[in-house]
Amino acid sequence: MILCVTGPMAAGKNVAASILEKKGFAAIDADVLGHRAVKECTEQILCEFSDEAQKRGVSLLSSDGTLNRRVLGSIVFESRELLARQERIVYPVIRRLLAEFIRENAGKDIAVNATVLYKLPDMQNIIERILYIDAPLPLRFIRAMKRDKTGIIQICRRFSSQKNLFAKYKNTNTDIRRVWNTGTRQSLERKIEKFLSECRQGI
Template identity: 50%
Template sequence: MKTYNGKNKRLILCVTGPMAAGKNAAAAILEKKGFACADADILAHQALEKVNDAVVTQFKKLAEEKNIQLTDVNGKIIRRNLGQLIFGSKELVEAHEKIIFPEINRLIEEFAEKNAATDIVINAAVLYKVPFIKKCDAVLYVDSPLIQRLFRARKRDGMPFSLILNRFKSQKNLFAKYKNSNADIRRVRNTGTLLNLEKKIDVFLKKLYED
């Protein structure tokens, strides 16, 4: 069995945090240390392909009413347009999640089974919304000051500050939501270099194995 500390017990971790805080960087550091990494965003794309028809059935009428093109010429959902349709509506987001989250959870379970002999990390913003969170040994919550996140997101995505702030607002109380899921959550602040972040992750892993 391939594990971070060489012991015959693998770790299952979730790496999460608000937008532009550095969770992707943290996941890459863990992957470099030997963890198998699954990106929930990529799995979400795969899941949407699986449930494409169900999502179209759910939202087609509303999209027509709002004059939003929900699908392309091949009948595949245009993700940006779907986001435009449901963003800002708690009810619509929940309706979408009821369709897609079971498939995302299935794909994560499948990934875990395929990598049963090694430590794994799930890089996900909202893993607390799916049952797999209960199988995680710990949650590494990567955070950084809002102003740093704002300019990182601006540089990375090129979006207007107003849109970025709306995305930030949609992730309000993310830490508390993980706490409410009874996850063993530990915060790491990403305020410096990648080397500094790696050192903090090493401390996180050491404490995790000592507990």
């Protein structure tokens, strides 16, 4: 079984993926692949966004000479056009890395933890089911503030970039189950166990 674990920011995708991993799934975090892709594409990203950084009086490079992902994020999440420009650079690399992971784990249950897998149709085609983790907006906002320690404006921009995410996944025509993560890890684990049981029964 190949699952896509998805949902909006701070809903609990990482917790859900760790629960699946505990149950024997080979789990991969698309954010980790994204970081690898950004590192691999550093020169291209610097070329693409250096003018944008200069306009804002910031540097895309950290003091150690590496790409500052936090600064890059503050730029690309300002608008859909800027985000799309970054995606055109890094998505082909993410697609390759994800395909490699799936090949390496052939025959195993696989969980792909990814917010925007719907933007990779060729990858979405191999996903059998979607586990959509959700939580109320105020709760997600509190979690994001505690976890990421970033400004309110940046969090709001990221939330805005994921608008209508559930509808976008429904449009993939892949079987999708929405699971609400409003309580404890144990509560979420019970819901995921029920989801897996229904999947294996073909429900």
